Amino acid sequence: MGQDGTAKRGFASMDQARQREIAQKGGASVPASERSFSRNHELAAAAGRKGGQESGGNFRHNPQRAAEAGRKGGQN
Numbered sequence: 001m002g003q004d005g006t007a008k009r010g011f012a013s014m015d016q017a018r019q020r021e022i023a024q025k026g027g028a029s030v031p032a033s034e035r036s037f038s039r040n041h042e043l044a045a046a047a048g049r050k051g052g053q054e055s056g057g058n059f060r061h062n063p064q065r066a067a068e069a070g071r072k073g074g075q076n
Helices: 016-025 041-054 063-075
Strands: none
Touching: none
């Protein structure tokens, strides 16, 4: 790590010109024909619902699960 406690790698450590170069590409690496969510809103909505179900929802309804996740996060 650097003297300021930060790592000298990753996007944030690049010079601004390189960051702009990467950022300008945006989603250009994926052809428009393969960007299904931008063309099919029903598919996007279904994926969002599925993701919410798979994640087990939020912690509001299960404080014990939230506490366990907090402890686990502190360990990693």
